[in-house]
Amino acid sequence: MELSLEQKFQDKIDRDERIEPRDWMPDSYRKTLVRQISQHAHSELVGMLPEGNWISRAPSLRRKLGLMAKVQDEAGHGLYLYSAAETLGVERDTMFDQLHTGKAKYSSIFNYPTLTWADIGAIGWLVDGAAIMNQVPLCRCSYGPYARAMVRVCKEESFHQRQGFEIMLTLCNGTPEQKAMAQDALNRWWWPSLMMFGPNDAESPNTKQSMAWNIKRFTNDELRQRFVDMSVPQAALLGINIPDADLKLDEETGKYSFGEINWDEFWQVVKGHGPCNKDRLAARVKAHEDGAWVREAAMAYAEKQEQKKLNTIAVKTA
């Protein structure tokens, strides 16, 4: 019996093989990936903004160099991901348009403001920590170009988390005021970081299909749990407190139970009503528009060079 294209595709996935750009794939698989990869790329680009806010005010040259390198990495990660998405047939400018018109989403965490220097530490430690938790399993995603992009991203991301934790550690070993600043940053970033894993499994209708396609390897709640279990001892090492009265170690499982996430806040920010949604989008649009003349000039130059070359050939052959 001849297997249908869908069956052949699913068999390949079940054998844990990779799908490459020119292979046949169901439209819904392609659409899911385009949405996920482009959202991921947008998150990397918008993620530069909260941290860029502190480059000119970093407390030392060492911190400034580290932060600049990190922000530059985020731009690079965005580019790896956009190029992975393009292999699925979506144009770069289409994705930019979707971001700039608010049609496409990006990670809600970047709609929170960076009020103090400690926020840069908390972002590296928690936000990049949560991102790593999400991204490591994506290195085994069934779509080849996405998985390969994630391998590069994960390699670079570990430096991000370490520089963040070092900032936190320095503050926590500093004056009482500095330690209070670190505590305040943890208070503000903890819950939004837990929200980065997305809705509870029961509220996440796409998870099942994404797991059947080997795009996702673990559910939102599984990854969130791992993140909590990893972060609690780290906070203890810093000597600051996670702002959750319900946080408790289950002696039997070795896992922490934790309080209910404020899902109203989560959906408010997703829908565009977070503290910085408008600022972030405006900054992105401005950067894109301000760069337009550079792209146009580079293109005009390239065309002129091309014409010159053709003219020289014409003269020689005349």
Added chain:
Amino acid sequence: MNKNLPLYEIFIRSKNGLHHKHVGSLHASDAQNAIMNARDVYTRRQEGISIWVIESKDITASNPEDSDAFYAPAEDKVYRHPTFYDLPDEVKHM
């Protein structure tokens, strides 16, 4: 005018003695700019010592849907492999 700059595929040689290897793609106005952008995007941590760029539209690729038939002729040619030939165990260094 197309708003997208042309797309280039990027190949990097990580060190002398190794092949250039495909690492991804990027947009640039021309090949020279593609090399400069590739330096910034793909070699921020000394990942390479040589970069090749080629416009994506200039690549011709085999069709994955034909791959069964396309590669089938090699399947029954086991005599192209050294293990096809029976030699006694006493023969050394072969």
